[in-house]
Amino acid sequence: MSIELNEADLVSVSVGGAIAHPGFPGLPAEPYRLAADGTPFLLPTFGGIVYNVSVGDRAFGWAADCIHPGVSIKGADDLKNRGLNVFSCLGNTAVVMTGQAQGAKGVVTGKSGRFSEQVIVHFPVEVRRKMAVGDQIVVRALGTGMEIRGHAAVACKGLSPSLLKALPKKVEDGVLKIGVVATVPAHLVGAGAGLTSEGGSLHIQTTDRAEVEKAGLSSLRLGDVVAIENTDSRYNHGYLRGALGIGIVGQTDGPRAGYGPGLTVIMTAPKGELGSFAAPGTNIATLLALEP
Incomplete structure (x- = not known):
């Protein structure tokens, strides 16, 4: 079915970030986390470039802790990162601006973190293999302020x-x-x-x-x-x-x-x-x- 949107009124704006490095708390903290039963574990977690997990793959069964499929990006500081996370919309186009994959296009597929830490972007596996942590990515953000005509409560x-x-x-x-x-x-x-x-x-x-x-x-x-x-x-x-x-x-x-x-x-x-x-x-x- 077709729906009517205020699409002509929406503003498309650039927001950007760099491929984020997976991180752990600084020393002297241990890198281990605790499972629900109290067992300590050390598993890959969100951030970075993930080469073998993509949108469409299973959500369960990986030896991982809330892994992001594809590529995770983050703004240069808290203010910029907040703008990136709020204005990026699922389905937006993302473009690689630096590095060996410069010019490649991806798609925003998710947002992560309890505190809006990263934006998740899908790129084809062959593109991911050319990318590096720190590569700059610009998202052509469009969607904030969108309304569905006749469904104001949504x-x-x-x-x-x-x-x-x-x-x-x-x-x-x-x-x-x-x-x-x-x-x-x-x-x-x-x-x-x-x-x-x-x-x-x-x-x-x-x-x-x-x-x-x-x-x-x-x-x-x-x-x-x-x-x-x-x-x-x-x-x-x-x-x-x-x-x-x-x-x-x-x-x-x-x-x-x-x-x-x-x-x-x-x-x-x-x-x-x-x-x-x-x-x-x-x-x-x-x-x-x-x-x-």
């Missing part, structure tokens, strides 16, 4: 017009419904709750594997479109009966309590104005025709 968050148009959707009894792979129950919403929804991510808690399986979430893939029930993300992420969010799986699972696949919330409404319907296989790798 807030768009970090969502580009191109991705919104590609999402499976329909209107029933005045409710805009989005096709999703699965629905995340409110009691599995973990890290990120209570924080701002202008950037960053909201995690699925996965310590209770039986509950994850019961909810039909164990086979999620990176890039899957999901609904998040009873969660209001207009300003901050929080529980609200009847609210609904739509998110994109942007990060892999991890062993820490309260964490799991990270979701980038792209739409939200507080009182039933936004709905969902089953659309198996709905993934941004296909919707945006991402090159492997």
Whole structure:
């Protein structure tokens, strides 16, 4: 179905960052983290260039802690990085400005970190092999301020017009419904709750594997479109009966309590104005025709 947007009024602006280096706390802190059962672990975590995990791959089963598929970028300081994280929208084009991959184009596919730390960008694997930590990337940001005509209560968050148009959707009894792979129950919403929804991510808690399986979430893939029930993300992420969010799986699972696949919330409404319907296989790798 077609929808009417205020697309002609939106401003396209450049925001940029460099490929971020994976990091650990400074010494004398240990590099180990604690799993939900108290076991210390040392696994690759978010940041850098990931060569063998891409949008469309499984979200579970990696020997990793909330890995980002593709490339993670970050602004030069907190103010610049905040601008990068807020204004970048899923589906925006990103261009490599320096290094051996200069001129290559990618696509923004997620945002990470409880405190809006990094933006996740997909590049084809062959491009990633030419890239280096520190390479500068510019995002052609477009989408902030987007409104859907006739659905004023539905807030768009970090969502580009191109991705919104590609999402499976329909209107029933005045409710805009989005096709999703699965629905995340409110009691599995973990890290990120209570924080701002202008950037960053909201995690699925996965310590209770039986509950994850019961909810039909164990086979999620990176890039899957999901609904998040009873969660209001207009300003901050929080529980609200009847609210609904739509998110994109942007990060892999991890062993820490309260964490799991990270979701980038792209739409939200507080009182039933936004709905969902089953659309198996709905993934941004296909919707945006991402090159492997």
